[in-house]
Amino acid sequence: DIVMTQTPLSLSVTPGQPASISCKSSQSLLHSDGKTYLYWYLQKPGQPPQLLIYEVSNRFSGVPDRFSGSGSGTDFTLKISRVEAEDVGVYYCMQSIQLPLTFGPGTKVDIK
Amino acid sequence: QVQLQESGPGLVKPSQTLSLTCTVSGGSISSGDYYWSWIRQPPGKGLEWIGYIYYSGSTYYNPSLKSRVTISVDTSKNQFSLKLSSVTAADTAVYYCARRDSSGYQPFDYWGQGTLVTVSS
Numbered sequence: 001d002i003v004m005t006q007t008p009l010s011l012s013v014t015p016g017q018p019a020s021i022s023c024k025s026s027q028s029l030l031h032s033d034g035k036t037y038l039y040w041y042l043q044k045p046g047q048p049p050q051l052l053i054y055e056v057s058n059r060f061s062g063v064p065d066r067f068s069g070s071g072s073g074t075d076f077t078l079k080i081s082r083v084e085a086e087d088v089g090v091y092y093c094m095q096s097i098q099l100p101l102t103f104g105p106g107t108k109v110d111i112k
Numbered sequence: 113q114v115q116l117q118e119s120g121p122g123l124v125k126p127s128q129t130l131s132l133t134c135t136v137s138g139g140s141i142s143s144g145d146y147y148w149s150w151i152r153q154p155p156g157k158g159l160e161w162i163g164y165i166y167y168s169g170s171t172y173y174n175p176s177l178k179s180r181v182t183i184s185v186d187t188s189k190n191q192f193s194l195k196l197s198s199v200t201a202a203d204t205a206v207y208y209c210a211r212r213d214s215s216g217y218q219p220f221d222y223w224g225q226g227t228l229v230t231v232s233s
Contacts, residue, residue, distance in 0.1 A: 001175075031217065039219040048208055048223035049159065060221075092159060096217040100174040101149075101161040 002027050002095050004104035013083040014112045021107045023076045023093035030073055030097075037097040040069055040078045043106075044089040052091075053078065085111055114139040116209045116224035124203075124231050130196040134209030134224060135189070141167050142187045147212045149220065150183060150194045152205040160205075165192050166214065199231045 003026040013019045029038045036056045041049035051060045053069040056076060066081040080087055088111055093104040120132035134148070141148060150162040163173035165183045173181045182195040196203060206228050210220040 033216075035217070037217040041219075048210075048226055049220070050223075051219055051221055054219055094159075094219065096212075096219060099172055100163075100176070103159040103161070105158050 001100055002029075002098050002102050004093055004095060004102050006091075006093060006104040006107050008107060009105065010108045010110075012110050012112050013080075015085060016082050019080040019083050019087075019109060021078045021091050021093075021109075023071075023078070023104050025074045025076075025095055027098070028073045029076075029095050036072060037095055038069075038071070038076050039094045039096065040067075041092045041094060041103075042087070042089050043092065044086075047089075049092060083109070083111070114211070114222050116211065116222060118207060118209050118224045118227040120227060120229070122228060122230060124199055124229060125233050126200055126231055127198055130194070130199050130203060130207075130229055130231070132194045132207055132209075132227065132229070133191050134193070135191050136211075137190070140187075141185060141190050141192065143167070145214055147214050148183075148185065148192045149210050149212060151208045151210055151220070151223075152203075153208070153226070154202075154205045162194065162196075162207075164212070201231050203229070204231045205229060 005024045007022045030036045040053035043049040057069045090106040115137045117135045124130045147164040149164040165171045180197045185192040206226040208226045210223040212218045
């Protein structure tokens with residue numbers, strides 16, 4: 001199985017300030033088709049996860065542009081340029097290049 | 113817009129079989145465009161993918177649960193189901209159903225709201 005790790009596991013951010021979450025995979029997520037199958041989700045309290053970023057850096061429909069993703073191979077980063085109150089929750093990275101699909105342990109983001 | 117809704121008992125006794133159903137509305141399982149998955153989340157913990165089914169009935173199960181899992185589909189009712197046998201307290205979790213596009217290596221784009229299943233005598 002591909003193991004996904006995230007740092008930090010928790011993050012407290014002042015509104016308006018940036019935040020950054022790292023995700024690392026135990027194997028490269030770069031496919032021979034040239035795409036990298038790394039995704040980011042946000043799970044708000046009491047809700048199912050919602051897709052934020054697909055294939056490393058593409059924002060899903062309706063996701064604000066303060067969210068951005070970057071990285072390659074095995075190292076990835078999610079950045080929030082200016083955190084808002086509605087961004088609280090747990091952020092997960094996920095890989096889909098290999099079955100079984102696996103998620104990172106999650107990074108809990110709250111507001112100071 | 114597609115909607116997924118989990119249903120089933122909220123309480124299961126140890127050693128028994130957990131059974132859940134996901135009803136899909138706003139889209140047809142028979143279209144063949146998606147894989148239909150189950151994912152679970154123990155209270156306060158992370159996400160674990162259980163497995164998926166295609167409209168044809170083909171399945172893939174997470175090896176960590178494979179010996180105890182069965183996922184089936186009923187296209188006439190636009191539903192798919194999960195059975196997890198020999199449950200223990202470690203199987204207590206919120207169970208989600210979700211879909212993935214069947215082209216390539218797509219993410220889960222739509223999820224149900226989840227249903228909490230507690231394993232307790």
